Amino acid sequence: MDQIKSILKEILQVNVAPDVFTWLEEKRPLNTAFALLPRKTGKAVVNVTAGQSGQLDAIIPGFTVDGWTIDRLGRAYLLLNLDTADKDAYFRVIENLFLAAEMGELVALYSALPLLAYPEIWVKRCSEGIRSNIGSVLEAIMYSNPYPAQNLDQSAWNQLVLKAFFTDKDINKIIGIDTRANKELAYILSDYAHERWAAGREVNPKSWRLVGPFIDDKLFEDIKRLFEEGNLADRRAGALAVSASNYQPARTLLNKYPELVTAIENKNLSWDTLTGN
Amino acid sequence: MCCTHSFEEVKSEPLSPPVSLDGIKGMKFFDPHVHMTSRTTDDYQAMADAGVVALIEPAFWLGQPRTGIDTFRDYYSSLIGWERFRSSQFGIKHYCTIGLNSREANNEALAEQVMEILPLFIYKEGVVGIGEIGFDDQTPAEEKYYRAQLELAKEAGLPVQIHTPHRDKKGGTTRSMDIAIEHGLDPRMVIVDHNNEETVKEVLDRGFWAAFTIYPFTKMGNERMVDIAKQYGPERIMVNSAADWGISDPLAVPKTAALMKIRGISDADIELITYRNAITAFAQSGQIDEKDFATAGSAIDQSQKFEGNTILRGGQQPRIDKSSIIIS
Numbered sequence: 001m002d003q004i005k006s007i008l009k010e011i012l013q014v015n016v017a018p019d020v021f022t023w024l025e026e027k028r029p030l031n032t033a034f035a036l037l038p039r040k041t042g043k044a045v046v047n048v049t050a051g052q053s054g055q056l057d058a059i060i061p062g063f064t065v066d067g068w069t070i071d072r073l074g075r076a077y078l079l080l081n082l083d084t085a086d087k088d089a090y091f092r093v094i095e096n097l098f099l100a101a102e103m104g105e106l107v108a109l110y111s112a113l114p115l116l117a118y119p120e121i122w123v124k125r126c127s128e129g130i131r132s133n134i135g136s137v138l139e140a141i142m143y144s145n146p147y148p149a150q151n152l153d154q155s156a157w158n159q160l161v162l163k164a165f166f167t168d169k170d171i172n173k174i175i176g177i178d179t180r181a182n183k184e185l186a187y188i189l190s191d192y193a194h195e196r197w198a199a200g201r202e203v204n205p206k207s208w209r210l211v212g213p214f215i216d217d218k219l220f221e222d223i224k225r226l227f228e229e230g231n232l233a234d235r236r237a238g239a240l241a242v243s244a245s246n247y248q249p250a251r252t253l254l255n256k257y258p259e260l261v262t263a264i265e266n267k268n269l270s271w272d273t274l275t276g277n
Numbered sequence: 278m279c280c281t282h283s284f285e286e287v288k289s290e291p292l293s294p295p296v297s298l299d300g301i302k303g304m305k306f307f308d309p310h311v312h313m314t315s316r317t318t319d320d321y322q323a324m325a326d327a328g329v330v331a332l333i334e335p336a337f338w339l340g341q342p343r344t345g346i347d348t349f350r351d352y353y354s355s356l357i358g359w360e361r362f363r364s365s366q367f368g369i370k371h372y373c374t375i376g377l378n379s380r381e382a383n384n385e386a387l388a389e390q391v392m393e394i395l396p397l398f399i400y401k402e403g404v405v406g407i408g409e410i411g412f413d414d415q416t417p418a419e420e421k422y423y424r425a426q427l428e429l430a431k432e433a434g435l436p437v438q439i440h441t442p443h444r445d446k447k448g449g450t451t452r453s454m455d456i457a458i459e460h461g462l463d464p465r466m467v468i469v470d471h472n473n474e475e476t477v478k479e480v481l482d483r484g485f486w487a488a489f490t491i492y493p494f495t496k497m498g499n500e501r502m503v504d505i506a507k508q509y510g511p512e513r514i515m516v517n518s519a520a521d522w523g524i525s526d527p528l529a530v531p532k533t534a535a536l537m538k539i540r541g542i543s544d545a546d547i548e549l550i551t552y553r554n555a556i557t558a559f560a561q562s563g564q565i566d567e568k569d570f571a572t573a574g575s576a577i578d579q580s581q582k583f584e585g586n587t588i589l590r591g592g593q594q595p596r597i598d599k600s601s602i603i604i605s
Contacts (some may be wrong), residue, residue, distance in 0.1 A: 031396075035397075035400040099354070
């Protein structure tokens with residue numbers, strides 16, 4: 001984490017005035033400094049070089065501070081400066097910040113989870129964050145945050161993904177979305193799709209990204225429905241899902257749509273380009 | 278339009294003129310005292326539609342006493358967290374004041390614990406004052422924690438929002454101001470709330486801000502408010518709804534502005550009383566940036582914008598069609 005700390009320090013130095021940087025480096029009670037920080041730093045979006053982003057990603061794959069505001073970065077930096085020697089004390093100090101946090105602080109705290117010492121002690125806190133209904137807090141946990149995929153057990157991970165669908169988040173930004181895919185989640189998403197269909201509501205076509213690798217007799221019925229009754233995005237999603245499956249009847253169905261097969265092979269169609277964004 | 282309809286029927290008084298906010302279309306309002314945790318999304322929507330762009334939610338009593346410190350912590354936390362988020366969904370900038378209210382100051386064992394956690398919250402972003410604090414029964418315990426919180430406000434450089442008592446209002450108001458002066462607070466940093474015809478002169482003469490709560494049946498009516506505005510002018514006067522869990526009206530500020538307009542008060546004076554003065558008073562906290570709410574479609578702040586919610590005035594939440602029997 002020392003490397004991370006020095007990169008964040010380097011980014012901070014060019015993004016705040018010298019007196020503000022001095023303020024950040026001074027010793028003071030954490031609770032007050034953490035709360036007061038935006039009054040010193042402002043809330044502009046930080047400038048980060050491609051080199052710095054690359055370094056961060058090399059040390060913690062998936063982690064980025066691109067698009068972060070300066071107060072969020074400054075708060076993460078304060079956390080990196082904490083003494084980690086006493087595990088219990090370290091936990092209490094940070095947990096207390098969570099307990100009295102406003103929205104901006106929650107965003108900083110949750111997005112700093114991958115930077116904290118003793119990753120295993122933050123699992124409950126992370127699961128609790130996923131129960132939040134505050135959009136920015138959820139995004140801090142879900143987007144460009146490698147902590148959940150690395151640390152959550154399957155049921156907590158599945159809750160994160162389901163919550164992302166329920167709150168219309170961009171599934172593509174979740175780190176580990178494919179590596180943590182699992183059969184249980186595929187079935188839950190299938191049930192969810194049926195519920196939505198019954199209510200006459202749309203189903204997010206990206207759901208099928210998590211169903212594809214687990215297609216079997218039952219899930220195949222959903223895939224068929226995408227091709228038979230869906231719109232273009234549904235068919236494209238169906239095709240992408242099948243391309244991740246070895247279930248033969250699904251492959252046979254996909255081959256009836258050679259233009260989709262070609263588009264996937266040529267990488268003109270992927271989950272990132274599915275809905276044109 | 279809001280909650281008084283059935284009462285008018287019960288009392289079989291002549292119907293008052295129907296609500297028309299046409300005269301104030303395009304005006305912006307700042308409600309510096311409203312308890313949104315007690316209100317519904319319909320209220321938020323109506324407030325946004327009527328031109329309320331920002332509000333202050335003072336920490337108060339929840340209608341029954343709390344029995345433990347954690348419920349206080351969670352309440353303060355919700356004022357800077359969930360409620361702020363809920364408000365942002367309707368394009369209304371949400372600020373709050375944090376304090377131990379007078380009623381619950383009487384539970385001294387608990388009050389001590391509350392005083393210990395207050396410093397955790399008063400430095401948070403968007404906390405624009407210590408409030409609402411002051412007297413209810415005017416007991417010694419109330420006085421003790423009122424004084425302690427005045428010291429806290431002084432130390433933090435925050436304005437104070439004073440709740441004045443329902444009973445013995447005039448005496449309680451005078452006493453509240455005496456004590457604030459005794460603690461060395463600048464009257465310009467103190468907003469004295471829930472004024473009426475009997476208290477306003479002294480509050481203004483002594484250099485304090487005078488806030489008026491337009492609240493049916495128990496506090497000020499807006500016709501009386503118009504008369505006060507005519508008599509005293511707009512300087513250091515502001516109105517609020519103090520809408521809460523009682524029969525109250527979250528549109529009190531825009532409605533009062535509309536009535537002022539009808540009764541011939543100038544637009545400039547209406548703006549001071551229903552928008553500008555509250556900002557001037559509470560911006561002394563350093564926590565109000567008018568850019569965050571003054572222009573239509575302005576994003577709440579950079580971090581909010583970054584999350585992908587460019588918060589549009591009143592346009593963020595999907596609207597439900599109230600006139601339809603179908604709920605989809």
